[in-house]
Amino acid sequence: MLAVAALLGGFALLLAWPVPLALSRALWPSRSPAIALALWQAIGLGGGLAMIGSLLVFGASPAGSLLGAARALLPHLVEGDIPPAFGVIHIAALTLAAGLAAHLALNLALTAVQAERERRRQHQLIAILGDPMPGQPRTRVLAHPIPLAYCVPGIRTATVLTNGLVDVLDEPELRAVIAHERAHLDQLHHLVLLAFRAWHSALPWFPIANRAERSVALLAEMLADDQARRVASDDALRRAMLQVGSGGEPGAYADSGGVIPDAAMLEARLARLGGPGDVDDHPNVANRAMVAWAAALIVAVPIVSLLATLGPIA
Structure with missing residues (x-):
């Protein structure tokens, strides 16, 4: 053994x-x-x-x-x-294993509960403050001048846009943004990110946990981009991303935690457009x-x- x-x-x-x-x-x-x-x-x-x-x-x-x-x-x-x-060393090893397993499990449960509370709060807010977008089911528009787009997962799902976003994008660009956000919901990216956020929260001193959470967040964005590329052209998606910038999708989800897209992540996503990716069946x-x-x-x-x-x- x-x-x-x-x-x-x-x-x-x-x-x-x-x-x-x-x-x-x-x-x-x-x-x-x-x-x-x-x-x-x-x-x-x-x-x-x-x-x-x-x-x-x-x-x-x-x-x-x-x-x-x-x-x-x-x-x-x-x-x-x-x-x-x-011996003492064997009992210590068993105790440490049980404690570590309990710590990770409890942290995952706590992170999930906090995320669910935030989702419910977001659903309540957008139901009060948002208006349905004609022709786009499960999509709400908030009266806000800053161009933003994000999604709220859960049993009920919602894609949230602002007036500022709708005003600056043309129809293909808007279609690409909506497809991107719905891909996050349909592919359950929030569950994947939840696990890595819990890992990072449980082991904040562990440097690779932060790197893993960030890498997974970027991959989720790329997967959502691939879905948008199937619905709209690469050029429309590129224009939308440049119009909105790195601050236009605040973490993608209402409960996304600390990983917020920045200029480096936006640059990595833009570099894929027009090149091979999952969407092209590499x-x-x-x-x-x-x-x-x-x-x-x-x-x-x-x-x-x-x-x-x-x-x-x-």
């Missing part, structure tokens, strides 16, 4: 720094944002499982299996002596398949390792 614990620990270190750092600096994600987004999710899930799993397996090693450690230790949680095979199928297999492997390694050390149920 010590070998498995070392394997999981080394795997967690790889997924905690060099792998996400290389991915955040790579150029290919802009050509295949959907695959890159799946890879980021695999890195987050696999890294968390490997980190917690390495502590669990090491702490349970005196018993020879995870279930064996549970049978040996659980009866002694309230009273009785801890079996002598388990022909490099072999590379896409390889990345997809890598994402599956990243999640499979810690799961299989933990199952291998589970031990006999009976």
